[in-house]
Structures are given as C-alpha cells and as structure tokens.
Amino acid sequence: MKCRRRLLVGLLAVLGHGIAVAQTAAPRHDAASALLVVDAQVGVLASVWQAERVTANLQKLVAKARAAGAPVIWVQHADNELKYGSDRWQLAPGFVPAASESVVHKQYNSAFARTDLDARLKSLGVSRIVLAGAATNWCIRATAYAAVDRGYQLTLVGDAHSTEPIPVPGGKDIPAEAIVTDLNTVFEWLSVPDVRTEVRTTADVAF
Template sequence: MTALLVIDMQAGLFSSPAKRHDAEGVVERINVLIGAVRASRGRIIFIQHNGPAGDDLEPGVPGWDLLPALDREASDMVIRKEACDAFYRTSLLAALRSLGVERLVVTGCCTDFCVDTTIRSAASKDFQIIVAADGHTTADRPHLDAAAIIKHHNYMWENLILPGRPVRVEPTATILNSL
C-alpha cells in the first residue's frame, strides 16, 4: 500500500515574512497527488507540527492549522509531532505498519528541515520512498535561496546510499503514472 505524507503544510509557515518558494504550485501538485493516491486506495497522512507556546505553530493558534487549500477528507489521518522527524515520538511508524504501507510519497514544508529529516528517517525504516521533486518547498535562507535548497535536497535524496531501496525523486507528473 502507498501512503502520501503531507508534511507541515500549515498556515503559520506560509503567512510568515519568509515566503515559501512556489507555494501555490506546490499546494496544487500536492492536491493532485492526494486525488491520485485516494483513487489508488492509498492513504493520506497529514503531518502537523506542534510548536511551543508563543510560536506560530502553537496548537490552537491560527498558524497551526493546515492550509485550507489542501484537499482534506475526514478519513485522512493526522499525525502531530514536535520534532523535525515525523517518526520521532509519534504514532506514525505504528500507523504505517498497521495499514501495511510499504511505499511513501513525500511532500510538504520545509524541504531543509522536516521534509529532509523525515525522508532520512523513513529510509532507515526500510520504506520505499518517492519524493515529489516539485511537491515540497522552503524559504530563502541566509546563505542559499529556496530554489537552490530544493534542487540540492532533491540531488542528495536521489544519491543516498540505500542498497536495494534507493529514494526516487520524480516530478508529480511522473509519480502519477506509477500509482
């Protein structure tokens, strides 16, 4: 079974002064993947970051909410986390195992933090991983712009040394053909 992970696509990350690269396009492509994964009887799992008190992602404040433009249904799972790694001290691994998930399609925000950490953690748990090359985003950082960060991470994930289980990094259009 396939599960689509939608990581930290939360209002507080998209309303901050640091603009997210191609935010509207990323949301559109995530929604296309949501529809395709649902049609193939896969599972949609939204990962939601719980920030500390006073943070834009503090539970209950408007910034904590998942983006309203995302195509969500009541049957979708939501896993809340407090660290960059969506597996760390959460029920994600147990949920994936109980559903019989073997393949993860990964999308979300932020490329260089929670998306990267979760991909590497999932790889160590022997999942087949497909990253939507155009389905994750971040903001410019002091030493590198967002587009370069995304390009760099796509390269890194494709070149992780994982014998027998390489990470596939593909555009959404290509992923749609393999679901």
C-alpha cells in the same frame, strides 16, 4: 522555517565526494504506497518559495492518492513558532483530511520522532512513502532520512516541497531553490541498504 530548528548546519549535502552512489536498479512501484503530506499549514506554506505552485501540486497529489485508493497521512507541526490550535497552525485552505485519513501531530523535525507514524504505516501495510510538503531542509529532510532508516522505499516529490531562503554567516542567504535542488539531487542518488529512493514530479507519481 516553521519546523523548529536547532542548528544551521548541514544545509546543503556535499556532492561528488563519494557520499552518494548512483543506483543501478529501477525503483519499485509494486510496494503498498501511502502519501505523506508534511506540514501543509497556513504558517508554513505562506512564506515558502513558489508557494502557489507547491500548494497546487500538493492538492494534485492528494487527489491522485485518493483516486488510487492509497492512504493519505497528514502531518501537522506545533512548536513555539507555530502554536497548537492557532490560525497559523491550521492546515492551509484546500487541505481537508477525509474521515478515513490519519493526522499525525509532531513537535520535532522528523514526522517519526515521538509519534505513532511508524505504527500507523505498518498497520496499513505500507512499504513505500510518497513524501511532499515543507520545509525542505527541516521536516522534509529529517522525515526522508527517518523513513529510509526504517526501511521504507521512498519517493520524494521534487516539485511538491519547498522552504525559505536561509541566512548564513557573512550576510548571505542560501536560496530556497538551491536547497530544494540539493535535496532532490541527494535522494535521486542516495545509496541505502535494501532501500530504493527516487525523485519524481507530481505528474509522474504513481500510487
């Protein structure tokens, strides 16, 4: 995927071996929320699994957040495969940040890595992140873990993130759908101290 990757390891989390623990409490929705749209760029969304559906869901999420008065923060990636300022680097058609909305520029998988995202969220009083975008196994995964490590409540929008199939040794591919399902399963069941995670569909997300 266009988010720069270093290693083809840890693509699918191992389930059923004591790593994930079911949550017993319902996720909170009273926390101040922000929508984080990761890498909704021309050169990213064009090649992901079910791109049209995912793009439409991202647009619905942006509209929902704006209607609720929740902050929308856009993340835009640049690296050797996605040159800063190029056509492929631009946000995909239909995605135009409002004047009041932040745009965070990154060069690593996590949207928190060497950016001021954490400071921006804190300045807005945000304690819950609604996360969507691409690519599932690179920038969405890294950003999700970075968010919970920093103590943010996390809602992963299960039908609003995607990726490409990933080739692995032996001439096989890990299907994109399997990668999406894996991450959704992990964050539905993940156990983190003092943090609740959940997975919701676009239709069910509330701000």
